[in-house]
Amino acid sequence: MNILLVGSGGREHALAWKIAQSPLLKRLVIAPGNPGMEKLGELAPIKATDVDQLAALAREMKADLVVVGPESALEKGLADRLAAAGIPCFGPTAKAAQLETSKAFSKAFMERHEIPTAGFGVYERLHDARQALSVFRPPYVIKADGLAAGKGVVIVENARQAETEIEWMLGGRFGQAGARVVIEEFMDGEEGSLFALCDGKTAVLLGGAQDHKRAYDGDLGPNTGGMGSYSPAPVFTPELVEAAERLVVKPVVEGMAAEGAPYRGVLYAGLMATSEGPKVVEFNARFGDPECQVLMMRLGGDIVPMLLACARGDLSRATMPEFRNETVICVVMAAQGYPDSPVEGSIIRGAEQDFGPDVQVFHAGTKRRNDGQLVAAGGRVLNICARGKDIAEARDRAYAAIRKIDWPGGFCRTDIGWRALEREQA
Secondary structure (H helix, E strand, C coil): CEEEEEECCHHHHHHHHHHCCCCCCCEEEEEECCHHHCCCCEECCCCCCCHHHHHHHHHHCCCCEEEECCHHHHHCCHHHHHHHCCCCEECCCCCCCHHHHCHHHHHHHHHHCCCCECCEEEECCHHHHHHHCCCCCCCEEEEECCCCCCCCEEEECCHHHHHHHHHHHHHHHCHHHHCCEEEECCCCCEEEEEEEEEECCCEEEEEEEEECCEEECCCEEEECCCCEEEECCCCCCHHHHHHHHHHHHHHHHHHHHHCCCCCEEEEEEEEEEECCEEEEEEEECCCCCCHHHHHHHHECCCCHHHHHHHHHCCCCCCCCCCECCCEEEEEEEEECCCCCCCCCCCEEECCCCCCCCCEEEEECCEEECCCCCEEECCCEEEEEEEEECCHHHHHHHHHHHHHCCECCCEECCCCCCHHHHHHHHC
């Protein structure tokens, strides 16, 4: 098979790593890719948002399957363009992807289909949003409506802070993504990420993970796109998973089909385990990042038939690979200054050495200089992933690998997986 993979981050590196293991693969082209993917396939310098050039590339290479990594490509309608050309695409249409690309759409959809989530309001005018704060109790959850690279959500403790955040968002902090704000009821509980493969009619649960959104140890600092993850996530008890499949995943697939936007691809449900059962925090229309990395390392067998079955709209005959009975952890190394003003260009040494069979380093934001040196080229730069028989062993291996990487311009959290570790040691 000829496969085109779209994207350039750690999620896409992990997908490329897994796809490259498939005996069905004939040719893998990655657009635009990153230095970590150079040995896995051919890199094509086309941005993920350039749907015209991506569609042309898919036709030129006679792609049997296109796998879309980032949400930005989905929002631009890449899946729609490929469908018109008759090319199978793993990833939802722009209309279906609104589950992620518009929080206002997502919340209204959940309300229509009685999917459990936090109470909310959507506001375009500063005056209306300020007035609405009296309806909600602190802490206040404020979200930019559109895509903001994982940084469009803030939780603040008092109304004055909430007003300031609303002013910033509606005032252009996130551009058009902040033209509307969503104010939500705060949900108390433990959050996890549940994934399901969807073919437009049905869904098959793929597994769960838990990530760490805050920038610093102890879950302090600003929200980020994710500073680390691990799988399996103990928060996903069998009872919680059964409830989530029945109350969330199934109604989403059936609801999207009923509204004329069959959902094909992976559905990411960010869930809060509350005293009233699972409630949706957010949906993503693609694999999470850095959750994808740990899922790919745990997943046994060939992923390509699963992706192709979703793209073709028929999961009924696909063989579902099973997860290995092990724990995988991912620690994100970010550039100093992330998430607000990451410093680019610092030299990274030692990231491409052989760390052994239980450790993989996925590139998230790197580039290669003309002299061959690897340098930081983004906020989240490296994903150090390790497997072990339990969370303690996986953590030890990941942080041992980090100590071998010479990168003064980077930092990472030192407590990834702390919830799971506490449960193991209890």
